Amino acid sequence: MARDTVDATPIETVADLAATLEAGCKPTSDFRIGTEHEKFGFNVKDNSPIPYGGANGVEAVLEGMERLLGWERIEDAGKIIGLADDQGGGAISIEPGGQFELSGAPLDNLHQTCREANQHLAHVRQVAEPLGVGFLGIGMAPTWARADMPRMPKSRYDIMTNYMPKVGSLGLDMMYRTSTIQVNLDFETEADMVKKMRVGLALQPIATAIFANSPFTDGKPNGFKSFRAQIWTDTDTDRTGDMPFAFDDGFGFERYVEWALDVPMYFVKRGSEYHDVTGTTFRAFMNGALEGKIPDARPSLGDWNNHLSTLFPDVRLKKYIEMRGADGGPWRRICALPALWVGLLYDTGVLDQAFELVKDWTAEERAALRARVPETALQTPFRTGTVLDVAKEVLALSQEGLKRRARMSDGDLDERVHLAPVEEGLAAGMCPADILLQRYNGSWNGDLSQIFRDYAY
Template sequence: MARDQTDTTPLETRDELIDYIAAGAKPRSRFRIGTEHEKFGFYTADCSPVPYGGDRGIEKLLENMQLLLGWEPVTDGGRIIGLLDPTKGGAISLEPGGQFELSGAPLETIHQTCREVNSHLAQLREVAEPLGIGFLGLGFSPKWTLAETPRMPKQRYDIMTAYMPKVGSLGLDMMYRTCTVQVNLDFESESDMVEKMRIGLALQPIATALFANSPFTEGRPNGFQSYRSEIWRDTDPDRTGMLPFVFDQGFGYEAYVDYALDVPMYFVKRGDVYHDVAGASFRDLMAGRLPQLPGVRATRSDWVNHLTTIFPEVRLKRYIEMRGADAGPWRSLCALPALWVGLLYDRTAQDAAWQLVRDWTAEERQALRDQVPRTALKTRFRNRTVQDIAREVVEIAYQGLVRRGRGHGGEANEARFIEDLREIAETGVTPADRLLAAYAGPWQGDIDRVFREHAY
C-alpha cells in the first residue's frame, strides 16, 4: 500500500465524502492501468526470511534502492519504510511481514506495465543479490511460521496487529504471510462504476481460480489451491467479502460511502503519530466525538486513509481495485491486469461480461467465493464448472484486448499477455497444481525447491 495521506482539508458533510469518490470519474481516453504486486524476500543461502534491520535486512535494501533510483524516502518513526517516484507516481512499500510491494505508476497499456515490472525486478535484483536476498511470488508464505515471520516497524501495522485477533482468526496470517497481485482501473461515470463493480465482484472467484498459487503452509500441502483467498474468509467480516449490496437497485457512490462509514476505523494520523482508535466510528470522527480524540474532526486524509483499510474482493476509491488473485510468477504480473483490462476497457467485452454474470444470485456468488479457494477451476457452478466459465471469461478478455488495439514493437495488441491464462483455462491445470505436482514428484517434499526454482 502507498503512503498514508496528510491532506488536512476539513470534512464536514457526507456529501464531501461522496464527492471525493465521484471525482475519480474520467473520460475513456484518460483511462489508466495501475498494477500492484507483492513478493516475499528470503535469504538465498538458507531460504530464511529477511528481517527489517541489520547489514543485510530490508532497511538496507530500501536504502540501496533509494540510491539506485533517486526516489523519495517514506519514513515512519524515523525509519525508512518505502520509496516514492516523484515523477511518474509509482511507489515501493512494505507489507507487515516484509513483503516487498511495487505500486505501479498509472500507465496506458499492458506493454508499459510489463516494462515497468521488468525494470523493477531488474533493479531489485541489482540491489538484492549483493545482500544475498531473493524474491518469491506466491500467494502464501510456503515455509515460515507466523512466529518466524519478521514484523515491519510501521505504526499502522502495530494497531492492526493488536486488533485483528478480536475480529477473526486468520487476520495475522493475512497481514504477515500473504502476497497478491492486483490491478487498479478507472471508470467514466457512476453507472460505469456500478457495472464494473458488479462484474468485478461476480468474476473475482474466477480470477482467484485462474491465479491460484498458494497450496503450501509451513512446508506441506495445506489442502487448498488458494490458501490466501481462504484466509480472507476469516479475517474481519466488517471490512471483507463480496458486497452483495453492490447488486441492489440504486447502488452508487452514496451507498458505497454509507458502507465505508459503517466499517470500523483503525487509526487517525496526526503529524507523524498514528492514534489507535480501532473499532471507532468515522461518523464520530466527523462529529468530533471520538472518545480517544475528543474534539478532533475528520480531514480529507482521514477519509482517504480509511478507504485503504477496507478490504472487500473489489474495492472502490477514486478507481476500482481488483483484489482476488494470488501473487505468482513474472508472467502472472502482466496477465492479471491484462485480464481485467480486456474485460473492462473494451465496451463490447464489458457488455459480454455483464451478460455472463447478470443473472447470478447473491447465494451463487457467495458459494463460488467460499468454494474456489479449495477446488479452484474444478468448483461446480450450476450445470458446469468454474473451468468452463474461465474459458469463456478469458476469451472475452482476449477479444477485448484485440479490439483495444494497443500495440507495441510490431505487436498489434496486448492479447499475448493472457496466453498463459488461456492455457490454464483450457487444461484446468492451475499454478497451484503445477507446484503440488513438483512437490510430490521431483522435489520429493523439499519445500526449499520452490524458493530455488520459482524466485524472480
C-alpha cells in the first residue's frame, strides 16, 4: 500500500463497513488486473542490503525514480517513502526492510501487465545501475541476517516492529526479509466474491508450491522450499491464515467485516501523525475505547481502510480480492502469477470448474496443505497423489480460461503465453526453489553469492 488514508467520512454500523466492500462490485466488462511485486536492493560491490539513506540507498533510488517518472512524491515525517502515479493509478512503495515494490495500475490484460513490469524494471535499472545498486527477485533474503536489514522511516512500520514479537516468533522476518508477487482482481457480485474467495483460499497453497522460491536463510539452505510461506504460519495469527469461516454457509461481506472488527489494530492516523493503538480491536474502537486517548476518537472511513490494509490472510478482501500466496521471483514469474489467477477466476465457466475441484476439500485438508507445502512444495502428498498433480489440473484450467478470454498481443498471441514458466516448471516437476537448490549443490558449489549475479533483474 503506497499511502495510508485520512478520509474523515464517519462510519457507525457493520452495514456501513460492509457497504465499503460491496462498493467494489462491478460489471465483468470493467474487470481489471493489478499486479504487485517486490524486490531486494543490494550493493553490487559486496551484495549487502542497501540502507535507506546515503548516496546509494533507497532514498536515492526513490528520488531518481521521481526525477525520471515525474510521479507524486509520498513522504512520512519529511522522508520520501514512495511515489504515486495519480494519472495511471500505479505506485511505488517500500516495505520495512527496503523491499522496493511496484503496485501496478489496474490494467485490462496480461500483455499490458507484462509490459508494465518490464518498463518498471528498466526504469529501476536506469536509476540504480549508476548508483552501484542491483535488485534481486526471490522470496526471502538469502544471505542477510535479520540484524543486517535496514529499517525504513515509515511510522506504521515502527508500530508494527514493536508489536510483532508479542504475537509470533517470525513476524519481523516477514516484515524485513521476505518478498512477494501478488495480484488484485475484481468481483461482480457478492456471490461472485464468495466463490472467488473460496477458490482462492483453497488453491493458495497450490500457488505457493508452484512459485516456491525461498529455500535459503542466513546463507544456507533452510530445509524449506518456501520459507516465506512458513514464516506466515507464525506471524500474528489474529490477522493471518486461510480463514476457514469463508467456507461457512452465509459467508459474505458482513461476515468478513465481523472477522475484521475483532482483529487488533496497529495504528490510527490523525493528520500526519500515527497513534499506536495496538491491542485495541476495531470493534472496541467503534464502541468508544479510544475516547480521550487519540484526537477525534470517532472511527472514519480512512481508519477502516487503513485497518483492512493491516490484515494479512492468504486471500485479502477489500474493494477487490488480493491473492497473497506467492514468493517473489524472476521477471517471468511477475507475469505468470497474475496469469494463473486471471485464467482461473475471470472466466465464469472455468471459475465454476475450479470451484468443483476444491468444493469437497475439508477444512482439515486445506489446513494440512497450508502447513506442509512450505517444506515440500510440489512433492507434498495430497489424497491419492501430490500437489504436483493438483497443480497440473489448475494450470490446465487457467490455460483454458485465458484461451477463452482471447486477449491478443501485438504478436497475435493470447495470454496463455505468460503461463510458460509455470508450464515448464510443472512439466519438470520442479518449483523455482528446486532449481535454486540444484544450482547451489551443483554449479555454485555452495557459494550463494552467485545468486546475486544469476537472479538479479
